[in-house]
Amino acid sequence: xxxxxxxxxxxxxxxxxxxxxxxxxxxxxxxxxxxxxxxxxxxxxxxxxxxxxxxxxxxxxxxxxxxxxxxxxxxxxxxxxxxxxxxxxxxxxxxxxxxxxxxxxxxxxxxxxx
Amino acid sequence: xxxxxxxxxxxxxxxxxxxxxxxxxxxxxxxxxxxxxxxxxxxxxxxxxxxxxxxxxxxxxxxxxxxxxxxxxxxxxxxxxxxxxxxxxxxxxxxxxxxxxxxxxxxxxxxx
Numbered sequence: 001x002x003x004x005x006x007x008x009x010x011x012x013x014x015x016x017x018x019x020x021x022x023x024x025x026x027x028x029x030x031x032x033x034x035x036x037x038x039x040x041x042x043x044x045x046x047x048x049x050x051x052x053x054x055x056x057x058x059x060x061x062x063x064x065x066x067x068x069x070x071x072x073x074x075x076x077x078x079x080x081x082x083x084x085x086x087x088x089x090x091x092x093x094x095x096x097x098x099x100x101x102x103x104x105x106x107x108x109x110x111x112x113x114x
Numbered sequence: 115x116x117x118x119x120x121x122x123x124x125x126x127x128x129x130x131x132x133x134x135x136x137x138x139x140x141x142x143x144x145x146x147x148x149x150x151x152x153x154x155x156x157x158x159x160x161x162x163x164x165x166x167x168x169x170x171x172x173x174x175x176x177x178x179x180x181x182x183x184x185x186x187x188x189x190x191x192x193x194x195x196x197x198x199x200x201x202x203x204x205x206x207x208x209x210x211x212x213x214x215x216x217x218x219x220x221x222x223x224x225x226x
Contacts, residue, residue, distance in 0.1 A: 002159070006157075042217055102148060
């Protein structure tokens with residue numbers, strides 16, 4: 001139990017569907033992240049939020065839309081995805097952005113786009 | 115361009131031996147480096163952090179070295195056990211942005 005909870009753990013969706021991934025952290029952290037992990041590739045940083053404000057958007061296609069309503073919750077809204085978007089989506093949190101603290105990851109949401 | 119390289123081939127060793135994993139980087143001046151463990155279908159879990167002015171860090175059976183001249187970190191697991199089998203990720207943080215960039219990971223298999 002890392003203190004970061006992601007739901008759903010598995011998601012299968014068609015290319016025309018709209019779905020959302022949810023992340024909740026119980027650690028009192030100020031920064032939250034979305035990473036994408038594809039097979040045999042490094043973790044790719046997608047979005048960073050600090051105190052509910054988006055501070056980084058790594059050239060992610062607009063079919064991925066993040067939302068951070070408060071410092072404990074982070075969503076990733078998905079619409080009109082492509083099969084190549086199938087991957088493990090990991091949420092993480094840290095105490096702050098510019099300290100040397102570790103990232104606490106959730107267990108991930110395994111997404112399959114048909 | 116900035117690059118982090120970990121051995122993409124799996125490392126197979128016998129139980130009780132020391133496992134050594136390598137993380138090399140180029141075009142990078144990291145402020146610190148972290149190592150994570152990831153089990154199949156799970157999120158990465160933090161293991162150790164070493165700063166640019168530290169040469170070595172230890173935690174129980176784990177040891178990390180950081181050579182900023184060679185631009186390399188080595189991760190050692192002594193007296194390895196089958197339970198140590200997992201993928202190990204290195205991650206570097208820029209001194210400018212603090213952004214953490216990950217390598218692709220090396221899979222370790224410890225055989226009984």
